[in-house]
Amino acid sequence: MTNNNDQPIPSFTEIPPVRCAELLATHSVGRVAWNTPDGPQILPVSYAVHDKNIVFRTSPYGVLSQLIQRSPVAFEIDQLDPETHTGWSIQVQGQAEAVQEPAELVHLWTLDDPRPWAPGIRNVFISITARIISGRAISA
Amino acid sequence: MTNNNDQPIPSFTEIPPVRCAELLATHSVGRVAWNTPDGPQILPVSYAVHDKNIVFRTSPYGVLSQLIQRSPVAFEIDQLDPETHTGWSIQVQGQAEAVQEPAELVHLWTLDDPRPWAPGIRNVFISITARIISGRAISA
Numbered sequence: 527m528t529n530n531n532d533q534p535i536p537s538f539t540e541i542p543p544v545r546c547a548e549l550l551a552t553h554s555v556g557r558v559a560w561n562t563p564d565g566p567q568i569l570p571v572s573y574a575v576h577d578k579n580i581v582f583r584t585s586p587y588g589v590l591s592q593l594i595q596r597s598p599v600a601f602e603i604d605q606l607d608p609e610t611h612t613g614w615s616i617q618v619q620g621q622a623e624a625v626q627e628p629a630e631l632v633h634l635w636t637l638d639d640p641r642p643w644a645p646g647i648r649n650v651f652i653s654i655t656a657r658i659i660s661g662r663a664i665s666a
Numbered sequence: 667m668t669n670n671n672d673q674p675i676p677s678f679t680e681i682p683p684v685r686c687a688e689l690l691a692t693h694s695v696g697r698v699a700w701n702t703p704d705g706p707q708i709l710p711v712s713y714a715v716h717d718k719n720i721v722f723r724t725s726p727y728g729v730l731s732q733l734i735q736r737s738p739v740a741f742e743i744d745q746l747d748p749e750t751h752t753g754w755s756i757q758v759q760g761q762a763e764a765v766q767e768p769a770e771l772v773h774l775w776t777l778d779d780p781r782p783w784a785p786g787i788r789n790v791f792i793s794i795t796a797r798i799i800s801g802r803a804i805s806a
Contacts, residue, residue, distance in 0.1 A: 538784050554748045559699030559706045565738030566699045566706060570746055570755045598705030606710055608694045611783040615710045643751040643804055644678050664783055 541661030546616045549603065549661065551575045554640065556603040558582070558654070560593060560622070573601075574640040580618060580654040581625070581634065583642050593652045596623040601654055614663040618656045625651040681801030686756045689743065689801065691715045694780065696743040698722070698794070700733060700762070713741075714780040720758060720794040721765070721774065723782050733792045736763040741794055754803040758796045765791040 541549070559568045569590060571582040580601050584590035593599065599622040606613035625631055634651050642648040681689070699708045709730060711722040720741050724730035733739065739762040746753035765771055774791050782788040 555746045557697060557708060557742060557744070559708045559740060561701045561706055565759055566701055566740040567759065568697060568699045568708065568740045568742040568757055570742070570744050570753075572748070572751075600699060600706040600708045602697060602708040602710070604697070604710050606695045608712070611712075617708055619705055619707065 537665070539663050539665070541614060541616065541663055543659055546659045546661040547575075547578075549614070549616055550580070550618070550659075553603050556580070556601050558590070558593070558622070559600045559602070560597050562592065572640045572643055574637075576634065576637070576653075578656065580656070582640055582652055583648040584650050584652060585646055585648050586650050590652065591650060593622040594624040594650060596621055598622075599654055610666065612663075612665050614661060616659065616661040618654060619658040619660075620654050620656040622652050622654045625653050677805070679803050679805070681754060681756065681803055683799055686799045686801040687715075687718075689754070689756055690720070690758070690799075693743045696720070696741050698730070698733070698762070699740045699742070700737050702732065712780045712783055714777075716774065716777070716793075718796065720796070722780055722792055723788040724790050724792060725786055725788050726790050730792065731790060733762040734764040734790060736761055738762075739794055750806065752803075752805050754801060756799065756801040758794060759798040759800075760794050760796040762792050762794045765793050 554572055555570060556573055557568050557570050559566055573580050573582040601618040602615060604613060604615035625634060695710060695712055697708050697710050699706055713720050713722040741758040742755060744753060744755035
């Protein structure tokens with residue numbers, strides 16, 4: 527489709543769930559949002575996908591430790607180009623909570639993935655179970 | 667600081683508020699998070715900073731139109747490099763609501779900034795008033 531200047535008109539398209547899962551599996555940085563008594567918060571995290579869950583590590587003392595208790599969250603990854611006005615984003619809506627199961631913790635420690643970027647004790651693994659995964663692309 | 671392998675150890679540093687404001691003013695894509703009856707949501711938006719507020723446009727029919735009514739939100743921009751494990755992020759916590767004041771709407775329409783990436787009627791300007799601006803950098 528073109529406009530009067532014969533420039534392509536960008537448009538949104540839905541990204542199918544299978545492709546959303548592929549994009550989640552091949553990226554390693556996203557943003558988690560959750561609600562707090564002071565309103566919503568967003569923080570970036572490095573993550574990995576294990577058994578379809580988004581897993582990231584945090585400190586028991588930092589702000590993300592609020593997600594040790596089961597909490598509704600949204601998680602997002604994207605790749606957006608402000609020059610061309612094109613790109614895509616994926617949103618995962620679900621529940622976060624700390625991994626407690628010993629066998630699962632052994633598995634995660636053995637994989638050593640995700641590795642935290644910063645030093646300090648980040649021995650809490652938070653796992654997000656997806657309820658809804660959606661994605662959209664905007665292309666020229 | 668180095669570790670046993672003489673590799674630099676990355677560390678988090680706080681970004682001063684003045685620098686946070688500069689980074690917000692020189693970028694144009696961020697992510698807004700808010701709470702819904704179904705849990706938190708995050709969506710990317712193209713934005714501009716006007717009078718210290720984050721302003722983006724949306725359709726009266728899309729999911730972001732939930733923010734026409736005054737709502738607590740978080741807004742985030744970042745630049746993160748998964749290869750080097752370095753980068754920065756800025757978070758704005760505050761209140762979103764639709765711009766209603768005619769003089770302000772005339773001003774925003776005159777500036778024509780931000781321009782939406784996709785076609786369609788996006789004649790609602792949402793403005794986020796910051797309560798807290800915080801940023802952190804992680805560098806080698």
